[in-house]
Amino acid sequence: MCKFLVAFFLFISCNVVFSQKELDVNQKNAKQAILDFFEGFHKGDTVLMRKTIDPNMAMQIISKGKDGKIKTDQADIGNFLGVIHNRPKDQKWLEKLLDFRIDADDRIAQIWTPYEFYVNDQFSHCGVNIFQLFNDGTTWKIIAIADTRKREGCK
Numbered sequence: 001m002c003k004f005l006v007a008f009f010l011f012i013s014c015n016v017v018f019s020q021k022e023l024d025v026n027q028k029n030a031k032q033a034i035l036d037f038f039e040g041f042h043k044g045d046t047v048l049m050r051k052t053i054d055p056n057m058a059m060q061i062i063s064k065g066k067d068g069k070i071k072t073d074q075a076d077i078g079n080f081l082g083v084i085h086n087r088p089k090d091q092k093w094l095e096k097l098l099d100f101r102i103d104a105d106d107r108i109a110q111i112w113t114p115y116e117f118y119v120n121d122q123f124s125h126c127g128v129n130i131f132q133l134f135n136d137g138t139t140w141k142i143i144a145i146a147d148t149r150k151r152e153g154c155k
Contacts, residue, residue: 027102030109030133033140038095046081053077053142054134060146094118097129098155109133109140116154126154 023031033052040048059075087093094117101112111131117124127148133140 023102024104026104026106026109026135029135030104030111030140031100031102033133033142034097034100034111034113034131037142038097041084042094044084044087044089046085049081049084052140057142058144060144062146062148064150092118092120094121104133107135109135117149123154125149125151 037049037052040046040052057077059077059080061073061075063071063073065071096116096118098114098116099112103110109132111129111133113129113131114126115129116126127150129145129147131142132144133142135141
């Protein structure tokens with residue numbers, strides 16, 4: 001009987017540890033906004049991307065400077081969209097999102113996405129994106145993006 005109880009508790013523990021929590025409707029919809037953003041990014045479709053972002057969106061890049069110190073840079077959303085729109089047609093960009101960690105209620109969400117970035121199928125860098133979104137009553141909009149970029153220490 002003791003062996004049965006031990007096996008039963010181990011089975012229950014494994015189910016709790018390895019089962020994935022179902023996303024609620026707010027989490028699913030916020031995640032979809034990120035997926036739509038990257039669909040536009042990969043296609044170079046800034047019209048689609050603009051549908052997912054707030055006009056006042058903030059962008060921060062955390063990177064290592066030439067001096068080796070970690071620094072932040074404020075990116076201009078207009079310049080960012082311009083680079084995507086004007087990217088050479090023969091250049092393929094792929095940002096592979098490796099995971100989604102999502103916290104959301106009915107008005108605000110935060111999504112953490114580790115990623116790998118490829119240019120023409122060649123690895124470029126990896127990092128983490130953090131998105132903040134708000135629900136305007138009809139759709140989720142990205143209000144802030146912060147990302148890290150590094151070439152070493154990637155998978």
